[in-house]
Each structure stands twice: as C-alpha cells, then as structure tokens.
Amino acid sequence: MSDMNELVERYLTAWNTTDAAGRAALVAELFTEDAEYTDPLVSVRGHAGLDATIAAVQGQFAGLEFRVGGPVDSNHHIARFTWHLGAPGAEPLVIGFDVAALAEDGRIERVYGFLDQVPAGL
Template identity: 30%
Template sequence: MDATQDIAERYVAVWNETDPERRRRQIAELWTPAGQHYVDVREVRGYDALENRITGSHEKNVRDDGHRFRAAKDARRLRDVVTFHWEMLPAETETVLARGLEFLIMSEDGRVLADYQFFPA
C-alpha cells in the first residue's frame, strides 16, 4: 500500500475504533495538536474537540447503527493536500450507504492540519 492510501486507511480506522484509548492515540498520531475538522456548519479544533466529534459519529453510525467506514482505493496527494473518498457500509455487507470526500491539508511532519469533509460526495 502506498503512503497516501495509508493515510486514508488510518483516517477511517479512527472513525471505526471501538476502544476510546486507542481512538485518542490514533487522533494524536493522525492530526496535529491544533488540527481542524470541518463538515457542513460544524467546526472543531484540537484533540478534545476532534475526539468528541469522532466519538459522536462512531456511537451513532458504528455502535448504534451497525455500520463501518472504509476508504475507497482512490487516495491522491499533491504536495501538502491528500484527497480520498470514504464509504459507509453495513457491518456485514458491501452495500455502500453513504459516501464522502475528504480534503486533508497535511503538515510537514505528515499529520493533518485541516480536514474538510464533503458529504455527500
């Protein structure tokens, strides 16, 4: 797997993570301390806000509704920007229920500075 697709895979893994401690660690590994996430009118900044946003999505979509997220095999990088699509599927099937586009601005150390989520994509 190439490094750009690896970023996409690590990104969706955070949203699927069931263990709060591992999720917190994955957030710190993927985003910078002042990392930002934007979707619709929601705007979060920093590890605590990211953790709240991701945990809320996980609880609703994964824990309660029985879905999972996966990265499409279309991750691309141009300088400091990574884009890829993600998909939400039932845990047991391959039926895509939702699809979004991530536009990530990366720091020099390879972590996310800003995450723009376009949904639906």
C-alpha cells in the same frame, strides 16, 4: 507517514476505533494538536474536539464502518479521497469526500469533509 494511502487508511481506522483510549491515541498520532476538522454538520479544532466528533458519529451509526471508496489522489501535502460508511460487506449508507492537508511533520492539519450521499432524515 509519507504514503498518503496508508495515512488515509489510518485516518479511517481512527473513525472506526470504538475503544476510547485506542481512538485517542490514533487521533494524537495522526493529527496536529490544533488540527481542524470541518464538514456540513460540525467544525472542531484540536484532539479533544476530533475525538468527541468521532465518538458522536460512532454513536449515531453504531455497527457501521468507514472504508475507502476509491483511489486516494494527492499532490504535495494534500490528499483527497472518497469514503463509504456502511455495514461490512453492504452497500454504503453514507458516501463522503474529504480533503486532508498535512503539516510539515506529516500529520493531518486540516480536513474538509463533504457529504455526497446521505439517507433521508439525516
């Protein structure tokens, strides 16, 4: 998983995977066991917390999908990227920006998420 673009695509695939077993497998593959995920709405640690967070987001935004919103920028073991959440082929409903730090084994150790565009009432 040395290619950051591929890693970010697989990360977003995990956020789009609605099959619980498939999503859990992706989370285990992509994240260290004690990985941390923090954004303005949640802060969790570990595979179970990540999986539950992704499942909750999918429940809140059923039918929408995450996609990369622009180029992935990286240096050393850190990547930053913009993502879009919306209906396939439509303008994004939510736009965010994540910074991911990788562990020595190439898996994600920490993600810091920011929300740049959020619909009113969210």
